[in-house]
Amino acid sequence: MTTLIVGEQPLSIKQVVQVAQQQMPVALPSSKEWRELIQRGADFLDQLLDEDGVIYGVTTGYGDSCLVEIPKHQVNELPLQLSRFHGCGMGENLDLVTSRAVLLVRLCSLARGYSGVSLALLERLVWMLNENIVPVIPSEGSVGASGDLTPLSYIAGALVGERDVYWQGQIVPMQQVYQHYQMEPLCLRPKEGLALMNGTAVMTAIACLNYKKAEQTAYAATLITALNVLALEGNPSHFDEVLFAQKPHVGQQKIACILRQVLNSEVQTERQSPRLQDRYSLRCAPHVIGVFEDSKVWLRQFIENELNSSNDNPLIDPVNLRVLHGGHFYGGHIAQAMDSLKLMVANFADLLDRQMAQLVDHKMNHGLPRNLTGAEAERLPLNHGFKAVQIGVSAWTAEALKQTLAASIFSRSTECHNQDKVSMGTIAARDATRVLVLTEQVVAALCCASVQAIHLRGLTEQLSPVLQQFVAWTLQSFTLVKEDRPLQYDLQQIVDRFEQLQLLNSAWFNQVENADVR
Incomplete structure (x- = not known):
């Protein structure tokens, strides 16, 4: 099967459907330019943190809580807290095909390089798609702004080993899957919880x-x-x-x-x-x-x-090194x-x-x-x-x-x-x-x-x-x-x-x- 490269060229509806139907594996670009773009965004965030810069959702609370300052020693815990308190989805779960589409659509957005996420996060999403390890996502609980926060929290939660996934025809805890592959759960960097959750991936998929x-x-x-x-x-x-x-x-x-x-x-x-x-x-x-x-x-x-x-x-501008709200x-x-x-x-x-x-x-x-x-x-x-x-x-x-x-x-x-x-x-x-x-x-x-x-x-x-x-x-x-x-x-x-x-x-x-x- 032809591999779909996600990150440099626009995706089509047809390609999303093909990946959702397991007709096509995915990969990240191998070009030096793309990888440097991703790294610059992540490095710029690290620089701002070292300089005690104020970054919404990284050194502050979320939404109306943006005036709440997060102490520096707790910044790394914030993404985990975000995924946890949004774990209140209800209703029928999205089926496997739809959840695969959601995973790909979120990967497509983050791989554009303007979200400040690490290469390790993008690689883990690719691994999940290709191994068909797919978060179980409740369908109800989003008002479509600030994006699909609650349903997308189930991707973040799965990455850190705290939610259920579709795997080998069953619904199992992600922690069990990590143990099977002898892998450690992903440790989300300061903005990565927000980057995963704050977007339109569910509705678009x-x-x-x-x-x-x-x-x-x-x-x-x-x-x-x-x-x-x-x-x-x-x-x-x-x-x-x-x-x-x-x-x-x-x-x-x-x-x-x-x-x-x-x-x-x-x-x-x-x-x-x-x-x-x-x-x-x-x-x-x-x-x-x-x-x-x-x-x-x-x-x-x-x-x-x-x-x-x-x-x-x-958004994190990796070219001009700016934070864009x-x-x-x-x-x-x-x-x-x-x-x-x-x-x-x-x-x-x-x-x-x-x-x-x-x-x-x-x-x-x-x-x-x-x-x-x-x-x-x-x-x-x-x-x-x-x-x-x-x-x-x-x-x-x-x-x-x-x-x-x-x-x-x-x-x-x-x-x-x-x-x-x-x-x-x-x-x-x-x-x-x-x-x-x-x-x-x-x-x-x-x-x-x-x-x-x-x-x-x-x-x-x-x-x-x-x-x-x-x-x-x-x-x-x-x-x-x-x-x-x-x-x-x-x-x-x-x-x-x-x-x-x-x-x-x-x-x-x-x-x-x-x-x-x-």
Whole structure:
């Protein structure tokens, strides 16, 4: 596997996802220039301490306690105290993949050289990632400024051997892992506790994973729409190239282009649609999905700029030898990105929910069996096909829509009114994750229902190659429904395969990703 070098070049969302999924090891730069930059920052801090300089969070207390002077003989204890009193996280733990992403994002920020940390700290973070020794991080307890203090304290705590970690498929005390490797816990230098904890790594890591999931969910929704145009005997002229040239949103045009490409099969060229206009959930699908496609540019910019930033406080300028106090821990850009992302993704769920309603309702599905049942005639009275699945889709969609209230507008003054305007970026990111989970469940249900409908129409062999691949992908986890049976496990298997990003690597995804709008 290619090794990702962290410290000199900007990282991408894709690289964060790859490392989170254990597809790529990491290393630090070997260049003399980078190592000297890191060392100068650490040496400058030592110089200030020797000269009795006042450094926030190093020779003072934290936040509103910044006026509390720390005696010189206690300075080295302060980072340990910081990690300990922030150990109050609650809620579900971040899973292994998300926690790996957090670890990499924090490493990326610190390795830029403006946080005053030692090479030894950066090397220990690299070791943890490559050995897959990952802090167990509770998900709740951050207001997104002063960064993700409480969740990030679990990285600092693990480094010093005082927290639990994921290791070899179990959750174990980090002290046990150190004993196994015959290693000593890391002794944090005076600013290193603050440097680890005072930043936006948790919200940014979650945002990276959410972005990739949203991207593949958008393409799945596009291909499901194509199947449903066929299954409902829809009108493919709604995606006409000249029509979409008159409304020049490039992302919207791209979704229409993909629909034109995947609907370009014999079944479409040989028959005419019985209707002039389909209902909006078919006709306007490019307009719904295209909002995200057009927003990807600024979403990626917001997330990757935050990823490649020094976002703790104070920053240590290793070039001009200055201590810079500011507010880069504020996660406003991630909050905005995630609040917007969850709106777009919830609209995918709503779009597919309406398509599902058409598929199962014999008054709207143009001759398909009631509830898409595949039962033989004599068994029809007993069988109800996708009736309950449609109810589930409605429930998941409603919950996703309910989650779309912006978290970033709920700033509240905290920490003795020192943190009197905060971003709520981590809560926004977690909300977006929940919306994605619910929408993936909707997508899974529509994968099954749409494939069932195509089968009932007898169109399976007449699909374009991309749609055939998509149907085959779905049938790896779904068996066509003839007699009623529980579908929970079929649906969950499809959701799980989304989470593993298998869709992202498949041939059909690459084909539609490279679609040319022209």
